[in-house]
Amino acid sequence: MTTPTQKLRNIPNLPPISRYLAISTPTINDMNERVEFLIEGVGPRTLLGNKEYENKDTFRHLGYLIFIALRQCWRSNMPSTQPFPDDISRLQTRYEIMHYISVKKIRITTAENTPKVHNLLGIVLTTSHEAATTIKNAIYKLCIAKLHPLLIFGIHNNFSINIHAFPPKNEPTRLPLCRNINTTNHQLHLPSQFKIIRGIRIHP
Numbered sequence: 001m002t003t004p005t006q007k008l009r010n011i012p013n014l015p016p017i018s019r020y021l022a023i024s025t026p027t028i029n030d031m032n033e034r035v036e037f038l039i040e041g042v043g044p045r046t047l048l049g050n051k052e053y054e055n056k057d058t059f060r061h062l063g064y065l066i067f068i069a070l071r072q073c074w075r076s077n078m079p080s081t082q083p084f085p086d087d088i089s090r091l092q093t094r095y096e097i098m099h100y101i102s103v104k105k106i107r108i109t110t111a112e113n114t115p116k117v118h119n120l121l122g123i124v125l126t127t128s129h130e131a132a133t134t135i136k137n138a139i140y141k142l143c144i145a146k147l148h149p150l151l152i153f154g155i156h157n158n159f160s161i162n163i164h165a166f167p168p169k170n171e172p173t174r175l176p177l178c179r180n181i182n183t184t185n186h187q188l189h190l191p192s193q194f195k196i197i198r199g200i201r202i203h204p
Contacts, residue, residue: 032126032127032128033102033104033124033125033126033127034124034125034127035104035106035122035123035124035166036122036123036124036125036136036139036165036166037122037123037139037143037144037163037164037165037166038106038120038121038122038123038163038164038165038166038177038178038181039103039120039121039122039123039161039162039163039164039181040161040162040163040164040180040181040184040185041149041159041160041161041162041184041185041188042062042121042161042185042188043118043119043120043121043181043182043185043186043188043189044105044119044120044121045185045189046185046188046189047062047103047121048105052105052119054105056102059102059103059104059105060094060098060102060103061094062102062103062121062152063097063098063101063102063103063123063124064094064097064098064101065152065153066101066103066123066150066152066161067091067097067100067101067135068097068152069150069151069152069154070135070138070139070142070143070150071084071088071089072151072154072155073142073148073150073151074138074142076155077142077146077148078142084138085134085137085138087130087131087134088100088131088134088135088138091131099126099129100125100126100129100131100132100135101123101124101125101126101132101135102123102124103121103122103123103124104121104122104123104124105119105120105121105122106119106120106121106122106166107119108120108174108175108178110175114175115179117175117178117179117182118182118185118186120178120181120182120185122166123139123163139163140165143162143163144163144164144165147162149161149162150162150163164177164181
């Protein structure tokens with residue numbers, strides 16, 4: 001993959017100062033993104049704290065973990081005649097993966113005098129790269145059609161999440177699904193279910 005700085009170097013007739021410049025483009029969490037799936041098993045309070053202060057680095061890192069878990073789950077459960085899609089199997093680093101997938105806090109509005117839906121987490125994919133469509137199709141095939149959960153902390157840790165397709169706004173199943181996810185996330189957020197350890201360095 002060619003970096004933006006490498007592309008800059010290839011532009012002809014640039015002034016001499018260009019050799020000292022470096023540029024970057026936004027990763028996911030920009031305007032060219034779409035919420036494709038909802039996450040059941042971890043909610044905004046668990047990920048961000050009780051006040052749900054949004055942190056894009058945290059969102060991007062969870063997106064990276066979901067992609068790694070997706071690839072591992074595919075290789076463990078799909079037949080050898082269906083290898084993990086070639087155009088995304090080459091993605092290795094967090095920097096590469098975060099160009100395609102991330103997580104976002106989802107707010108669902110409800111009609112007056114109806115039960116509230118608490119905030120959820122959704123998987124967002126960029127609309128700027130064809131590889132994101134491949135990721136979407138892989139998630140759908142593995143997690144929606146075959147109902148496989150994703151072990152986001154690796155195969156030796158039993159913490160898993162379930163992925164659901166994000167129903168359109170007027171779809172009758174939208175609010176019941178969101179409320180069911182709220183119930184699951186609330187049960188898993190109880191203090192007896194986890195322990196917060198702060199100041200731990202994430203993967204480089």
